[in-house]
Amino acid sequence: MERAVAAAAVLVAVSILGLGFYLAMESRFAFDRKFGFGFRVAAQTGDTAPLDPVGMDPNASLLASNLEGAEGVDEKEDGIFAPTLEELSGVSGTATGTLLVDDPKNFKGTLFRDDWRLNKSAGEGTTMLFCAYATPEYKERAIRIAWEPDASFDPKLSPHKLTLRLVRAPDGVTLDPISVDLSTNPKGEIKVPTWIAKSDDQRANGYLFALEAEPQTNNFFATLGAFFRTSWDPTLPYPRFGLLPLLLGTLLITLIGLAIAVPLGAGTSVWLSEVASPKVREILKPVIELLASVPTVVLGYFGLMLVAPAMVGVFGSALRMESGRNLLTAGIMMGVLILPTIISVAEDALRSMPNPLRDGAAALGMTKSEEISKVLLPAARTGLVAAIMLGFARAIGETMIVWILSGGTATMPQGRLSDIGQPTRGIPDTIGIEMGNVEFEMPHYGHLFLLGLILFLFTIAINMLGHYYGRRRQWQH
Amino acid sequence: MAALGLDDANLLERDLKRQRSSQLFSVRLLICALISIGVVIGIIGTILVKGVPAINWEFLSHAPAEGMSAGGIWPMIRGSILLMAGTLLITPAVGILGGIWLAEYAGNGRLPQVVRACISTLAATPSIIYGLFGLAIFVLKWKLGTSLVAGWLTLSLMSIPVVMLTTERAIRSVPPTFLEGAVSLGLSKWQALRRAVLPSAVPGIITGLVLAAGRAVGEAPPILLTAGLYFSTEKLTLDFDTLSKPVANLPYHLAEGYRQGGVIPEKIIWGTCLTLMMFVLLINLGAIIVRSRQRAKQRW
Numbered sequence: 001m002e003r004a005v006a007a008a009a010v011l012v013a014v015s016i017l018g019l020g021f022y023l024a025m026e027s028r029f030a031f032d033r034k035f036g037f038g039f040r041v042a043a044q045t046g047d048t049a050p051l052d053p054v055g056m057d058p059n060a061s062l063l064a065s066n067l068e069g070a071e072g073v074d075e076k077e078d079g080i081f082a083p084t085l086e087e088l089s090g091v092s093g094t095a096t097g098t099l100l101v102d103d104p105k106n107f108k109g110t111l112f113r114d115d116w117r118l119n120k121s122a123g124e125g126t127t128m129l130f131c132a133y134a135t136p137e138y139k140e141r142a143i144r145i146a147w148e149p150d151a152s153f154d155p156k157l158s159p160h161k162l163t164l165r166l167v168r169a170p171d172g173v174t175l176d177p178i179s180v181d182l183s184t185n186p187k188g189e190i191k192v193p194t195w196i197a198k199s200d201d202q203r204a205n206g207y208l209f210a211l212e213a214e215p216q217t218n219n220f221f222a223t224l225g226a227f228f229r230t231s232w233d234p235t236l237p238y239p240r241f242g243l244l245p246l247l248l249g250t251l252l253i254t255l256i257g258l259a260i261a262v263p264l265g266a267g268t269s270v271w272l273s274e275v276a277s278p279k280v281r282e283i284l285k286p287v288i289e290l291l292a293s294v295p296t297v298v299l300g301y302f303g304l305m306l307v308a309p310a311m312v313g314v315f316g317s318a319l320r321m322e323s324g325r326n327l328l329t330a331g332i333m334m335g336v337l338i339l340p341t342i343i344s345v346a347e348d349a350l351r352s353m354p355n356p357l358r359d360g361a362a363a364l365g366m367t368k369s370e371e372i373s374k375v376l377l378p379a380a381r382t383g384l385v386a387a388i389m390l391g392f393a394r395a396i397g398e399t400m401i402v403w404i405l406s407g408g409t410a411t412m413p414q415g416r417l418s419d420i421g422q423p424t425r426g427i428p429d430t431i432g433i434e435m436g437n438v439e440f441e442m443p444h445y446g447h448l449f450l451l452g453l454i455l456f457l458f459t460i461a462i463n464m465l466g467h468y469y470g471r472r473r474q475w476q477h
Numbered sequence: 478m479a480a481l482g483l484d485d486a487n488l489l490e491r492d493l494k495r496q497r498s499s500q501l502f503s504v505r506l507l508i509c510a511l512i513s514i515g516v517v518i519g520i521i522g523t524i525l526v527k528g529v530p531a532i533n534w535e536f537l538s539h540a541p542a543e544g545m546s547a548g549g550i551w552p553m554i555r556g557s558i559l560l561m562a563g564t565l566l567i568t569p570a571v572g573i574l575g576g577i578w579l580a581e582y583a584g585n586g587r588l589p590q591v592v593r594a595c596i597s598t599l600a601a602t603p604s605i606i607y608g609l610f611g612l613a614i615f616v617l618k619w620k621l622g623t624s625l626v627a628g629w630l631t632l633s634l635m636s637i638p639v640v641m642l643t644t645e646r647a648i649r650s651v652p653p654t655f656l657e658g659a660v661s662l663g664l665s666k667w668q669a670l671r672r673a674v675l676p677s678a679v680p681g682i683i684t685g686l687v688l689a690a691g692r693a694v695g696e697a698p699p700i701l702l703t704a705g706l707y708f709s710t711e712k713l714t715l716d717f718d719t720l721s722k723p724v725a726n727l728p729y730h731l732a733e734g735y736r737q738g739g740v741i742p743e744k745i746i747w748g749t750c751l752t753l754m755m756f757v758l759l760i761n762l763g764a765i766i767v768r769s770r771q772r773a774k775q776r777w
Binding site (some may be wrong): 004006007008009011015016017019022023026038041045053263264265266267268270271272274275276286287288290291293294295296297298299300301302304305306336339340343366367369370372373390393394396397398399400403404428431432433435436440441448449452456459460462463464467 | 495496498499501503505507508509510512513514516517518520521523524533556561570571572575577578579582583592594595596597598599601602603604605606607608610612613614617619634637691692694695696697698701702728731732735736743746747750753754757758761765
């Protein structure tokens, strides 16, 4: 039987290690992340106003206006190559680039169709080519090369250094080298002199631009760097896994909860412990503790159906609330959730203060309020801190209240008061909501485990703090 | 003399001030207490008042009908009972034995201290973390799938640290003289524990178990990731198939009902909330009764 006892202990020890280990293990999938980058590059007529969004000249007087000749060039195998209009303009309106060879300067061979969109791990670079020329019908003196990022693609957040470079000017055109840093100039245009391809053969010799993606870091650091950013939106074409809005959401909700529950809980626990008669205390304390056992999903629904509409009614116009599901409502219900925990632990701490403290204070002629605020509260300080920390630990991990009441949009607070009337989102509820429709063992899944790991680290930190504080208290006494 | 008289007046005035501020302080405390108690009674009372009209025998004993807008919630109640029963099967074996180890065998060395710190960390770990762990290990790695068994294991894992800590506390609250006396009579340590110490600690241990079970029933996040099913109209069959299938249960039903948005009519939601709340409150009430009985019977 003693063996069984030891075995149970070992099992628990193993599960402790296992918990941390597997949270870390599963978050490795986050580091399989690929980083997309996408640009539209287009050649446009030099004189018309730039097209917005960047697209090809719709009249097609520029570039392969001799459509018939250019069509089907891909299939020809005699080495004549030129992009078709569809290839250059893209049927969907996106410019077409061409993924190519190692050495673009001496590039010969067949062009491959490709988008200027790629998903690469942060450590891999790539070059995409863009060919531009005019047909004899084109009368203007310049060709405009315009570029802009894809919707939702932010070159500043890319772990690649993205450059648009002129690889080769056509024969007979002298041009200063062009090299555009796309992270500082994500949108722009340049003009180059018109160069006309008079025959199919010449098309291959037009302007050749390259979009070069140079790796700046390896995938691990890039993923980690992208994790500590300010935008969380995994559904975008270029997904964003920035932890900060979620972390701030969780912390702010916790803070509002504590701001409500700590004063209220402290007052109530002092009243229960020092003012109320033992009989009243015996009845009221279990009643308050009853609230601690109400399932949080029920508290969430209570908030949704009664507190949220009331919030809109009271603060709706002052805080410019669009719905009752926001930071403030979630924070208030969080306060309700941790109130009984704080009362219960703080009351225990106050009750455990020895009576001589109270008698001594009375003997010094202190009033009740002086006795409490000058003797009992300082003496019970560690217990009160423990109560607050327990409330804190409970609140940062709370899932359902935040899920139901926060409104579910991950937004960075702007530092204004009206932020507390805006929808938000926390870490635990994000895990709960998104794990339901995620592909297992893929980067998104890994990032949710990373979130879990962060939450777990917070829990450990709070507990260690509590431990340290408790130990210091032992030394003092 | 005059100066002294002035001082007296000042003292008196200051005394009055102190008395008044003390009274004000007491009033403030009372207001805090009234608000807290008002919140508790307000919330529990509102749910009672709003939920009771929805509750009748049919509501508790039938499956949902007409796309959630009618019928009852029996499959969800059944699932919650199933989840709790399994958790109560697995948790005590490890939790109580572990608690005994902590209280009587671990001692106060450095390693046991670390283990104890780990366990109290685990007891305070958010339930969604257990959900993640259960998903990674039980659902995916052990290939149990989203299933009742995975839910049992996850909930048990979540309950074990709590049960260990309460067991340890229950055993430590038994005076050491019990153990010492039994050992001095020639019993081995384990025999002494079993015959002299554990019987006195049983109520405390049971209280811990019941509280853990109540938490397991009410928590949605772990179930969300490991064992949940929105609703079920199937008849329950008690065979191995049931173990490997997800199970409908009350907290998940409410969570998923929120996600689907507006499918379940308000009346039924209040009824479901009330059922879940009463489920957990009754379990906890059991724990409170056990505890107060133990206090009444305590012989030391």
